[in-house]
Amino acid sequence: MQPTIDQPFKFKFQFSDQNGNATSVFSLKGSFDGQALQLDKESLVIAGLLNVVRRQNRMVLTGIRDEGEVVQFILILSSKGVAAQLKQAVDIARSAHWAKVHREQLVAAGRGSSYRDATCPHCTATIILSDLPVTPQLFCPFCEALTTVAASAEPPANEKEFRLCDECGMFSHPQKFTIFYFYFLLVVYGFWTNEKWCCRACMRKDAWKMLAGNFLFVLGVPVAITQLIRAYSGSY
Template sequence: MEAMDFKFKWVDDEGQETGFFSKKGSFDGQNLHLDDTEIPVAAFGDVDVRSNRLILSTVGEGGEPIFIVIAVTQGGAGKLKAAIGLARSAVWAQMHREELEKEGRGHEYRKANCPHCGATIDLTGFPQTDQVSCDFCHSIGTLPGTDAAGDSLAALKAENEHRLCDECGMYSKPRKFTIFYFYFLLVIYGWSQRETWRCPACMRPEAWKMLFGNLLFVLGVPVALVQLFRAYGGADVGALYPGLDPANLKARNGNLQSAIADYQKILQKRSVAGGVKYNIGLAFLHDNDIDSAARSFEFALGDCSNYRPAASALLGCYEQLAETENLESLKKQWDVEDDEGG
């Protein structure tokens, strides 16, 4: 690939950009160059973006985790993340394929490309399902050509906007919200502002708090009203999963039966929806119905066999239910090792 040049600033532990001038960076498809630092793409464990912040995780020489955060000031953090994800996914998949071939198991290798970011998804050992989970863009995608894909390209593109909310951990449509407060005390005035990524349902309490907190000084009210409208108004207009936010909110508030009814309405229109079925499992967990939660997570994996959040939750359910055979089978599929002494 052609080298991608960009400019950046280091971000400190307080989340603040350091230095006055931006530094030069580049990515050539194999190595990420950050000023004088060079990191091979295969060394990255995870890459994520929040606004112009690029969050990178790797490991040190002693195996300790290292997190690097930079603010991309020119070149686009999203484009850089996509390029890194595309490259490292191909490297990881090829490394695994070579390992299998050395063991005489090359025929077991299976892959797919993420419908959204194009990353190579290693599906070796997982049953074939209509959906795949991408660890590189953190989305669930319906594979083209499957019965679930249908004819709606717009619907498939809308999947890319859905993922787990940073705040509540439920499958939803998180977006960027601005939290803004203005204050005026005699001759002193000022404001505070920060950005947060969360689903509309999680933003609602903060939006109301922001509105009442700004009423006294008026100037912050317009921003609060905009965020309040975004948290409530139009959340489901033309949505891929109409009613998902209200259902998630009901599930978190313990209104299980009403939440399940809402989820079922969604599934009547779109039956293959691993993320929605994952939320149903979380709803049952919240109600301490472990058996029903396990069955829901199984259904989620039936739609998207490599969906890690559902598999992790299901492992916990199997352990609590003492379903030893299912537990060991799932551990083997996901290469989960038992704790020492366990």
């Protein structure tokens, strides 16, 4: 069933450009009531929220307006906790709506008995399983969590931390890595920085390149060494 929200979830945010820079000086007001997401003057109903991706306190929303136009918004939330709460609320609502519509379509086609779903143990979103084979593990397309659900199967160590790496698309323990370059050419100096959400194996190439690129200018070396250590320590 579609969840109901007694009080709208209110939050403050800023729109961001493709480079990650806020497009406004002051924060804007947003809210989500379980039916529609209000972003300042923009409004998207849950049926039109196609994809929601969160990294730390930033979110990328892809949706369809009532007139059929596909739009994308990049948001900077006040904290990663607020971003996590908003994403979970949106995912629960839109997944329940999609499941309801899917079930109605199957019933209309005379295949109501083939409807099957599951609730993600991590984010509690509704996962449609109709026409899919029964497997020992359950993948949630909303929070990207992998869960062993078969009683006879032994879950892998740290399974709850498994997520998809943005670089290789494999299950691992991805985390945020910082890429930093400092340069100094006579009277011209500056730096370039970027962030990646990936596994340690994918970060190693960038970490070695960062160490080599910063070697002559010294100031960027500590950052490069730190990321290199992180890339080779711990589990994947």
